[in-house]
Amino acid sequence: MKSPKTVRRIIETLATQHPNADTELVYRNAFELLAATILSAQSTDVRVNMVTPGLFKRYPDARALAKATPTEIEPQIVSTGFFRQKSKALIGMAQQLVTEHGGKVPADMDLLTKLPGVGRKTANVVLGHALGVPGLPVDRHVLRVSNRIGIAEGDDPEKVEAQLTVALPKEKWTLASDVLILHGRRICKPKPLCDQCAVRDDCDYYRLVVARGPEKVLAAGTKRRGRGGSPRRRPGATGRGAEEHGAKAADPPGAKHDARKVRAPRR
Numbered sequence: 359m360k361s362p363k364t365v366r367r368i369i370e371t372l373a374t375q376h377p378n379a380d381t382e383l384v385y386r387n388a389f390e391l392l393a394a395t396i397l398s399a400q401s402t403d404v405r406v407n408m409v410t411p412g413l414f415k416r417y418p419d420a421r422a423l424a425k426a427t428p429t430e431i432e433p434q435i436v437s438t439g440f441f442r443q444k445s446k447a448l449i450g451m452a453q454q455l456v457t458e459h460g461g462k463v464p465a466d467m468d469l470l471t472k473l474p475g476v477g478r479k480t481a482n483v484v485l486g487h488a489l490g491v492p493g494l495p496v497d498r499h500v501l502r503v504s505n506r507i508g509i510a511e512g513d514d515p516e517k518v519e520a521q522l523t524v525a526l527p528k529e530k531w532t533l534a535s536d537v538l539i540l541h542g543r544r545i546c547k548p549k550p551l552c553d554q555c556a557v558r559d560d561c562d563y564y565r566l567v568v569a570r571g572p573e574k575v576l577a578a579g580t581k582r583r584g585r586g587g588s589p590r591r592r593p594g595a596t597g598r599g600a601e602e603h604g605a606k607a608a609d610p611p612g613a614k615h616d617a618r619k620v621r622a623p624r625r
């Protein structure tokens with residue numbers, strides 16, 4: 359893995375390539391961002407932004423949403439997918455905010471992750487963007503891009519979060535997540551657009567896989583196995599498969615963290 363100094367430089371470079379990086383969910387306060395992030399599981403920000411104006415008009419705060427029934431909510435959020443689980447999570451989240459937090463969203467990771475439908479990633483999104491508490495949400499884009507570049511290693515979101523937060527100052531945590539997510543959506547897609555990438559010279563995946571070409575990668579893998587050792591994983595690959603749905607990742611409804619895996623593109 360790269361040194362903290364290099365990690366900081368890479369994040370700064372990506373921030374230059376993706377200026378004004380921020381969550382693409384539209385919200386006016388922490389409650390709205392929390393609800394929108396729950397809805398974004400297995401969906402896209404664009405899709406969520408289409409349903410939330412109507413939802414928040416009808417249920418402007420936790421107290422209003424806590425009184426709703428799944429039958430009332432489901433038709434409004436059906437286009438985001440998993441609408442039954444999400445409606446239960448939204449109502450349960452709102453009820454718990456009312457009964458335990460006076461209707462307010464707590465600025466605390468432990469309290470947030472006790473809410474229905476809220477995992478560590480969702481909590482970090484809300485903490486970092488709406489509550490002024492440093493947080494580094496790790497979604498499938500952050501996993502893929504950070505592993506490929508070589509600024510983190512592994513497919514466990516909590517471990518990757520720990521590696522990145524150790525390397526970066528707190529005030530950069532949320533920005534780092536935002537730029538890695540945008541880079542994963544726009545440039546470092548499952549099939550990466552390396553010729554458009556600002557950090558190509560620092561990227562392990564580019565150096566070891568893309569620049570070598572498929573034949574050399576295959577030959578290198580054969581040679582490594584021939585020495586009796588386990589084949590070295592390519593940066594960005596877990597070898598355990600992955601879900602790539604073309605949708606923005608968020609905690610699956612009811613999940614406590616996002617366990618989706620990183621996968622290198624097939625070449």
Ligand code: SF4
Binds near residue numbers: 546551557562
């Ligand atoms: S060089 Fe390619 S693989 Fe590496 S971060 Fe950039 S787009 Fe992704």
